[in-house]
Amino acid sequence: MNLLLCVITPFLGAALVAAVARLGTWQAAAAAAGVTLAAGAWLAPLVGGTFQGTTLIERYTWMPREGLDLTFRLDGFGLLFALMILGIGLLVILYARWYFSPQDRLGRFYTGMMLFMGSMLGVVLSENLIQLLIFWELTSLSSFLLISYWQQRTEARQGARMALTVTGMGGLALLGGILLLGQITGSYDLSVVLAAGDQVRAHPLYLPTLLLILLGAFTKSAQFPFHFWLPNAMAAPTPVSAYLHSATMVKAGVFLLARLFPTLSGTPEWTWIVSLTGLTTLLIGAVFALFKHDLKGLLAYSTISHLGLITLLFGLGTPLAALAGVFHIINHATFKASLFMAAGIIDHETGTRDMRRINGMWGVMPYTATLAMVAAAAMAGVPLFNGFLSKEMFFTETLGTVAQLRFGWLLPLTAIVAGIFAVAYSLRFIHDVFFNGAPIDLPRTPHEPSRWMRLPVEVLVALCLLVGMLPALTVEPLLAIAARGVLQGPLPPHSIAIWHGFTPALWMSLIALTGGVLVYEGRRPLFALAARLEGRLEARRPYDWLVAGVFGVARWVTVRLDLASLQRMLFLFVLSALALGMAGFWSAPMPLTGAGPLLPFDPVSLLVALGLAACTASVVVLHRSRLIALILLGAVGLIVSLIFAKFSAPDLALTQLSVEVVTIVLLLLALYFLPQSTPAESSRPRQVRDLLLALAAGGGNAALAWAVLTRPAESIADWFLTHSLPGGGGANVVNVILVDFRGFDTLGEITVLALAGLGIYAMLDGLRLPAPAADAQGRAWDPDAHPLIMASLVRLLLPLALLVAVYILLRGHQLPGGGFIAGLVTAVALIMQYLANGVAWTRARLPANLHPLIAAGLLIATMTGLGSLALGYPFLTSSFVHFHWALVGDFELASAMAFDLGVYLVVVGATLLILIHLGLVHDLSRPPAEEPR
């Protein structure tokens, strides 16, 4: 249970944080920290067992037929990642409290962060691979929200979109890889997959599986040639970069490499692809980092380089290399997160991130400078800091290939070159920012940041030092269980210590350090060269080209399919429907009239039908005078509802009636903005053509209806009629179908309705349209917008109409009525208030924010469904009891009524939301009206 709770807590906490954030920034930060601690608390009791080497697996049945269970797994490697996610998360929460300015909405940041934290925990604690992928995609989505936190900035939106595109495509590839893996091993459970390494590697589909999975991992971990999204994601706030782009999300890719290491590694394909990608990324990242003038750009490329290093280590495939890889994951997370935070402090204090302008900060913030220097030394691989230890292990591992391969000596050589550049850019980060003369034209006067902003950096830097000096005492146990989790077997003999004697690896470290200092000394010609090459080596070029290409193809297809004319599209649509229908009829000729009995002729029905036809024809003829056409349309709707009543469908009649009213009001509101006269657009021959087509299509429909209705047919109606009362406890079959038999459909429908309402709200909010100041004849509008008699009488009408609505809602299960109709009646009653009294008057008296109403409706409907689930029945099973109350008489209480209440609330909320905002567009667009008399 604990693992499930640990993963779910941040997701639930996201809602809590969003709610608490209204109270203030401190409260938001405290809530976020509380949620993080709570997630950690679920994990805490399991830590002891994991250190003893047990692998905990929790399984909950989810979709057993699809082989998809909700399964969680905790082993040493998962625990290491979970600790990093929670620990660094906690520090980032504290840091962010001081980083953001008062104008930024901190609640949104913390909410996004909680969502990300939950997704990331899900990735590292998943046992089922499909489930892992779901969380994997969730990290992409939540990181999109975090990167685009400053939505008003173009580069933030672009960076977020690019990160989502690249990692999303990678996720798609990963899905393919996982499906193949599942096919090969017959299970999506990690335990099975990890044990089936030999089977997978021998399988003919091994290579495609490997490639697809690597695509997923490489895009996520910003490996060459997909690395370009990471520097562009630096438009995110620095806490996001410190959390996502150093410690957690980009590590998800290498996490996957490590997780599937026992299954996929050990083949030449693995070694070549993974190590070459890692090597290229390592080198390119290190070189590019030196030439970035942007503080965060330098760190981004350095991150790419370090991720390449980790990838390379896993690519080498030896157990010791994997161990070094895990070690470097830990070290990189600590020093890079602290460096990002330091960069954030500098950015926060100086107002810029350009290293050509930020100089001489040592004099202003010596304390921060010391912290940054320690972290940068760790990044460069200076002895006594943690980066040195894993880097030395890395150098040792690269030497292992010299004897094995023909050009094996290239590997250590490239490693040294990358090491040299790593030292050079670390040196630049320190020297350029903290020394190198005086600052140039800073937007703000910098000083030491608040104590609390430095605290997270201090913690991380202390870790760098502790691990660097006392590795055996601090990191060794955690590293051991994590590496055991990766290897799924015994650990290779290793010793993590500062001093191993004068080994080749030590010499390599020394060469890198000296070389780095020399390169930085001779940087001026190199910088000049980089400035000349600026923009030519951009890896995002092919990406941009690709995106533009995809857009081009989409546009090409759209232009050819979409004629950009509603009339022509409709013409084609009706014509093809007609042609297909006729083809179907002619290919299997049948008598038009079936064998069923006809109803007796009745003159009233004929009269009504004639009236309907007359109204419809008038709409066609008079469609250019819009108001009259609209009134006729209303008449058509009323006649249809009469027809429903005649043919014993009172529910439909009621629904039709109320829908008609709402529709007419809606159209009237919209009509205000349309041109008041409609020009004749069709030529005479075209009108004739359209008329013929319309007659043929209408005639065809009529013939079809005639053919269907005259045939005796077994319909499903009988089943519903017999089962409605015993099965659903309601005599009103229509309502029982809606809320019980087809309750899931209804739930979907009200969700769509809610979304449609919100969508329309989003489009109308704040919209201004050119509104006519006078009618078609040039008469000014009547200044008395809300006549007194109407205004006062409509107020009187409201309680009566609400009474009717409640009555219809309550009796819905037995007699004509129900949530939909009651909702529409209520909406009409409330809309009348807005129409008669004006939006301003009504908004002052009725809650203006309708979103909670819609949410409450959806929540009630869903909860009703979940309630039956909690009692052990399938989703949305309804139950009912009959009561007898002395005065009221016999009545029945069904859980479906609660569901109907949800339907009612959603209908009221969505309808009102749409109509009110259309009305608000009126008020906004109207020229300021003169005061009424």
Add this chain to the structure above:
Amino acid sequence: MIELLTSILILTGALFTFIGALGLVRLKDFYCRLHGPTKATTLGVGSLLLASSLWFSTRGTGLSLHELLVTLFLFITAPVSAHLLAKAALHLRLKSLAPAPESETSGT
């Protein structure tokens, strides 16, 4: 007795409805025609509903009061629509048979 009462009410209602319809056709200008449907139809339909209420209340299935609610709604809505129609007519400056009042108001 009930039948007699119901019949009288129905006939009254029918008569008023007829008069209202006749007025709508025969009266000379818009303002006069407005009287037909609004005043007479209110009374006409009101009587018919009273008749319905009376009839169904004495059939042994309990009091039938739906009609009262219908009447109430009618009494609320009919004057509103009449008022709005009249306002619209004034705003559009429809011709009236009656002489214009001495001080011209601006159609409000």
